[in-house]
Amino acid sequence: MPNFGFSIHSPTHIDLDKNYRTIFNYVKVKEPSIQKCIFCGSCSATCTASNYSAMSLRKVNLLLHRGMVQEVRSLTEQCLLCGKCYLVCPRNVNTRRIILLIHEALKMPLS
Amino acid sequence: MKFDWFVLPFLSGLSFVTVYTSVKFYRWINKLSRGEKALLKKYIFSRSIWTSIKEIFSESLFHLKIFKTHPLLGYMHASLAFGWFLLIVLGNIEVKFYSEYSINPPYVPIFLNFFEPTTAPNFFGRGFRFIMDFLLLIILSGVALAFFKRFVPSKFGMKQNMRHRWFDRIAIFSLWFIFPARLVAESLSASIYHNGSFLTNTLGKMMSFLPAETLLYPSWWAYSIILGIFFFALPFSRYMHIPTEVLLILMRNAGIRSRYFSHPYQEVETEACSRCGICIDSCQLTSIGYAIQPSYYLRTIRYNELHREITDNCLLCGRCVEACPVGIFSTDIRRHERTLQHEMRTVKFKFNQNKFSNTYTEVLYFAGCMTHLTPGIKKAMTTILEHSGYSWQILDEDENICCGRPLLLAGQISAANQVIIHTRTQIEKTRAKILVTSCPICYKTFKENYRLNMLIMHHSQFIDHLYTHNRIATQYRNVNVKYHDPCELGRGANIYVEPRRVIEQIANLLPSSSEKNKAPCCGGSLGNTMLQAEEKKLIAKRALSEMNLTSADLLVTACPLCLKTFSAVSSVSVKDLSQLVAENICEKIPNNAQKIHKAVETL
Ligand code: SF4
Ligand code: SF4
Ligand code: SF4
Ligand code: SF4
Numbered sequence: 001m002p003n004f005g006f007s008i009h010s011p012t013h014i015d016l017d018k019n020y021r022t023i024f025n026y027v028k029v030k031e032p033s034i035q036k037c038i039f040c041g042s043c044s045a046t047c048t049a050s051n052y053s054a055m056s057l058r059k060v061n062l063l064l065h066r067g068m069v070q071e072v073r074s075l076t077e078q079c080l081l082c083g084k085c086y087l088v089c090p091r092n093v094n095t096r097r098i099i100l101l102i103h104e105a106l107k108m109p110l111s
Numbered sequence: 112m113k114f115d116w117f118v119l120p121f122l123s124g125l126s127f128v129t130v131y132t133s134v135k136f137y138r139w140i141n142k143l144s145r146g147e148k149a150l151l152k153k154y155i156f157s158r159s160i161w162t163s164i165k166e167i168f169s170e171s172l173f174h175l176k177i178f179k180t181h182p183l184l185g186y187m188h189a190s191l192a193f194g195w196f197l198l199i200v201l202g203n204i205e206v207k208f209y210s211e212y213s214i215n216p217p218y219v220p221i222f223l224n225f226f227e228p229t230t231a232p233n234f235f236g237r238g239f240r241f242i243m244d245f246l247l248l249i250i251l252s253g254v255a256l257a258f259f260k261r262f263v264p265s266k267f268g269m270k271q272n273m274r275h276r277w278f279d280r281i282a283i284f285s286l287w288f289i290f291p292a293r294l295v296a297e298s299l300s301a302s303i304y305h306n307g308s309f310l311t312n313t314l315g316k317m318m319s320f321l322p323a324e325t326l327l328y329p330s331w332w333a334y335s336i337i338l339g340i341f342f343f344a345l346p347f348s349r350y351m352h353i354p355t356e357v358l359l360i361l362m363r364n365a366g367i368r369s370r371y372f373s374h375p376y377q378e379v380e381t382e383a384c385s386r387c388g389i390c391i392d393s394c395q396l397t398s399i400g401y402a403i404q405p406s407y408y409l410r411t412i413r414y415n416e417l418h419r420e421i422t423d424n425c426l427l428c429g430r431c432v433e434a435c436p437v438g439i440f441s442t443d444i445r446r447h448e449r450t451l452q453h454e455m456r457t458v459k460f461k462f463n464q465n466k467f468s469n470t471y472t473e474v475l476y477f478a479g480c481m482t483h484l485t486p487g488i489k490k491a492m493t494t495i496l497e498h499s500g501y502s503w504q505i506l507d508e509d510e511n512i513c514c515g516r517p518l519l520l521a522g523q524i525s526a527a528n529q530v531i532i533h534t535r536t537q538i539e540k541t542r543a544k545i546l547v548t549s550c551p552i553c554y555k556t557f558k559e560n561y562r563l564n565m566l567i568m569h570h571s572q573f574i575d576h577l578y579t580h581n582r583i584a585t586q587y588r589n590v591n592v593k594y595h596d597p598c599e600l601g602r603g604a605n606i607y608v609e610p611r612r613v614i615e616q617i618a619n620l621l622p623s624s625s626e627k628n629k630a631p632c633c634g635g636s637l638g639n640t641m642l643q644a645e646e647k648k649l650i651a652k653r654a655l656s657e658m659n660l661t662s663a664d665l666l667v668t669a670c671p672l673c674l675k676t677f678s679a680v681s682s683v684s685v686k687d688l689s690q691l692v693a694e695n696i697c698e699k700i701p702n703n704a705q706k707i708h709k710a711v712e713t714l
Binding site for chain 2: 033046048051052053077078080081082083084087088092094096097100103104107
């Protein structure tokens with residue numbers, strides 16, 4: 001078989017009924033505006049941290065829904081809390097509070 | 112020695128307060144670091160101690176700063192504090208006239224009319240009685256005002272009263288009753304012995320229908336008991352501020368500041384808060400319905416109540432600090448407490464080092480995150496820099512980088528330090544002479560946290576500098592402008608003059624009742640992570656109406672974040688200072704043209 005440079009992803013099957021939602025729920029209760037996110041990506045486009053890292057709030061939000069804690073940690077740690085994402089968000093999601101709450105949840109013993 | 116059993120409640124209360132306060136003071140001072148103790152000791156034995164003594168008189172007793180807030184409110188506080196103080200001092204002197212002992216127990220001057228009921232022997236004695244009556248009258252007027260303030264705070268320049276806990280209420284009510292009780296006791300005594308003056312004698316005559324002999328002794332008991340209750344309640348109520356404020360003034364003038372949460376200086380600050388409620392009115396979150404102001408915040412700290420959301424829900428705008436008559440740096444306390452809550456020590460940033468310029472120019476312009484979202488300011492600054500004649504470049508043209516202050520304000524200190532080191536390296540690499548930034552947040556951080564070896568200027572200062580060195584000139588327009596002082600530039604960095612001078616070169620600057628250190632926050636502050644978008648909008652709208660823009664054609668500010676926040680809600684057009692300048696900049700500097708323009712306008 002000729003090699004076309006493609007490969008297959010390792011399976012990332014997510015069972016939405018069983019995945020780890022503790023952090024998402026923790027954030028949701030304290031900052032309900034996280035549910036208003038429409039994953040438009042405006043925050044990621046303007047993100048200061050995206051200059052030097054893979055930080056993207058849209059992605060963080062998605063990963064939170066899927067319960068992928070390790071990835072959430074490595075992304076949110078790069079945030080500078082500059083607040084640009086909040087200013088561009090069309091849905092007025094309170095982005096900086098969400099990130100602080102994620103930090104808080106990550107410091108708790110269970111996660 | 113003179114003694115009667117009824118002095119016991121008073122005496123035990125007084126001893127309790129004295130012992131309690133001494134132990135507390137000892138503990139606080141003991142908790143200071145060795146260096147801070149040395150600082151305090153050196154200060155107390157230096158000549159500058161006199162400024163503190165003066166301050167103790169003018170602030171703890173006379174409450175000069177409250178007078179400045181509102182004269183009637185000031186009179187209320189001063190009549191109680193200074194009046195009572197004089198009453199005690201003069202009482203002690205008066206005792207010397209009657210007593211054969213040189214040292215008297217502390218209750219004798221308080222209950223002098225009981226122990227020395229005979230009529231004043233001579234002119235001096237009568238003079239004393241007169242003064243004592245007069246002081247009592249003044250204090251009583253203060254009590255009456257305090258009583259009315261509970262119902263009509265607006266007459267005292269206040270919109271709201273502090274909502275007190277039951278314990279404070281006991282202390283407040285006992286304080287209110289102390290002086291009426293004294294009046295009753297002394298009047299009854301005057302009705303029998305005629306030993307009073309204009310107030311007590313007159314009242315005594317009016318009460319002559321009463322069985323004064325039987326009532327007199329119980330009335331002294333009542334007076335003593337009320338004093339006792341007040342003294343026992345004092346250390347646990349707001350009135351602990353009376354002794355603590357003295358220590359606070361000494362510590363502050365000695366240069367001690369709180370460095371972390373629950374630092375002893377902070378503990379002194381917490382107890383020195385009189386819960387006067389002046390900060391409640393100055394805070395823009397009050398009208399949104401949050402009870403997060405220093406008076407509430409410090410109370411939750413003092414009584415160890417849960418208050419995490421109060422800590423975070425503050426704009427850190429500093430209006431309350433400016434308004435506080437005691438001088439409590441409540442915004443520092445919040446920042447220290449946020450560090451406890453939000454610090455993330457595991458963070459390791461991997462910044463790009465090589466994306467930044469390392470060529471030399473005279474001026475280095477740092478736009479900052481917020482300016483990247485208001486491209487108008489960046490464009491205007493480009494125009495101005497073009498005209499300035501300096502060689503210049505933009506540091507964060509391609510790669511936007513943060514100054515680190517948002518992390519500092521949120522309490523993530525170790526992360527902020529990494530950002531600061533990175534950004535400082537990039538700035539230093541260019542070896543520029545002048546660092547200009549459009550963002551007051553960046554400006555303050557560069558000034559306070561960067562230790563840079565170059566001139567740091569906010570763009571308002573830079574433009575002002577360009578004018579004074581005749582590097583740019585602008586056309587004069589006949590527009591009425593109001594200027595909004597951004598929090599971080601005004602209260603934060605004390606820059607009030609330069610932006611105003613720049614505006615006056617171009618337009619007609621209107622005065623405002625809420626400007627300079629009283630200017631409102633736009634509501635967009637990065638210090639607050641709790642507010643929702645609608646609440647921020649409401650704050651911005653109310654800030655605009657507070658500034659009263661009816662006669663203005665244009666609102667000028669000097670902060671990209673303020674510009675963005677106000678533009679969204681303002682009916683008057685809003686511009687940044689740099690935009691105003693860039694729009695009116697002259698291609699070549701005309702000889703005195705702008706002065707001629709101005710002269711014509713005024714004619
Ligand atoms: S900008 Fe707002 S709505 Fe869009 S992805 Fe980001 S958080 Fe969600
Ligand atoms: S606050 Fe964080 S996520 Fe938002 S733009 Fe700034 S760095 Fe990106
Ligand atoms: S913080 Fe200052 S202004 Fe506020 S209640 Fe306390 S003493 Fe008064
Ligand atoms: S800093 Fe501003 S928002 Fe915070 S309590 Fe003081 S006045 Fe209110």
